[in-house]
Each structure stands twice: as C-alpha cells, then as structure tokens.
Amino acid sequence: MDVRKVERISKALSDPSRILILQQLREKEDCLYCHEISDFIDLTQPSISHHVKQLSDADLIFVVKEGRNVKYKLNSCILDEYVGFLNTLKG
Amino acid sequence: MDVRKVERISKALSDPSRILILQQLREKEDCLYCHEISDFIDLTQPSISHHVKQLSDADLIFVVKEGRNVKYKLNSCILDEYVGFLNTLKG
C-alpha cells in the first residue's frame, strides 16, 4: 500500500462522524442504508453524503445502488491492508 | 480506545511527511534525532517541528530530551491499540 493511499484512508478515519458510520456499519451487519445514517448522526443530508463520499473515495466502503436507495458495505480487505501497513511501521 | 483518540491518531497519520517520519523511525531502529529529519524531508525546521508535535500529541512517538538534542522514539503500543480498534470495525 502506497503512501497516498495510507494518507487518504487516514484522513477518512480522522472525523468522528465517519468513525461512527463505520462503527454502525458493523452493528448493522456490515450493511447500512443512507437514510439510516441520519438516525444516529445529527447532520443534514448533504453533510452525510459528503462523509460517505470520503469513506468511499478511500475505498473503506462499497457503495451499492438498489433502486432509489443506496446501500453501504464495509470493505474489510482495505482495512486489512491498512493494518498491514501500520504493522510494517513497527519494524 | 475512544473515538477522540482514534480521530487524533488518524489525523496524525494523514500527512505524507508524518508517514515518512514514522517510516524512517523504523529504518533508524526506532530512534531519530530532529536534525536527521531534515535530511529526508524538504521542509523548514519549524514545519518539521510542527509535524513532530502532531505525532507526539497523538502519542505515536515519545519525545526524549538529550542535552540540546531531542530524540524521537516510536510508541508501538499505541499503534497496537489503534490497530486493535480498527479490527473491531470488522465485527
């Protein structure tokens, strides 16, 4: 995993709303619908959309269209790669 | 590890200069002197000082004064805790 990628993932993980989204994603069995996010995050819909985009740009989540809904799924592979990089830092 | 902590560590890891410092810290057997950092990062001394502070504020490195020099050491425990948190996201 190159430095640019690490940078983008780290940035995506550096916001409390986005961390919360990932945590709730686990609670909900790795699958969340967009409108469910507003139940636990007190932000407007565009703000939530923005945060979700940061997460998907970092490949931390998959975005799956389902009719007029959108489903988000955790990409645990990329988390594993990220953790792998962090472990290399320990030498 | 609480969300604030995860946030701060992630933010510290979201800059290429700071990632490079951590990588070089491993190369140099987990111990770097401040003036050595300017050998591989093309920034002024205050900028480097700023980045080092972000890393130490996130507890990613220990700062050890040695006379008029300062030595930086990796805090691998906090990296382990951070990785531990990331693994909980996978459910």
Next chain:
DNA sequence: CCAATACATTGATAGATTTCAATGTATTTA
C-alpha cells in the same frame, strides 16, 4: 559569561475541510 547550536513557539498566509441551503438527477409510485 558569550557565542553558537538545537529545537520550540508565534504570527501570518494560503489552501483544505466541514457544514448547510439550494438545486440537480435518477427511480418509483400513483
């Protein structure tokens, strides 16, 4: 003790990020 060295802090500026209101786009339902 004075000059030099090593690093930190301050102040300023440019650029990035977060947020919301407004608007756009695709999809479904009536």
Next chain:
DNA sequence: TAAATACATTGAAATCTATCAATGTATTGG
C-alpha cells in the same frame, strides 16, 4: 407522466491545517 422519494452535487461561509519567516528558550563549548 406527474409527484414524491432518495441521494448527489454545487456554492458559499466558517473553521482548521500546513507552511515559512521571525523570534524565543535551553544547553553546550570556548
């Protein structure tokens, strides 16, 4: 096909971050 729903995008304002020049603070050497 018109209205409603679900989400994305745009534009703008406020805040945060990265950077450098200048300055401050210890510490060491002469």
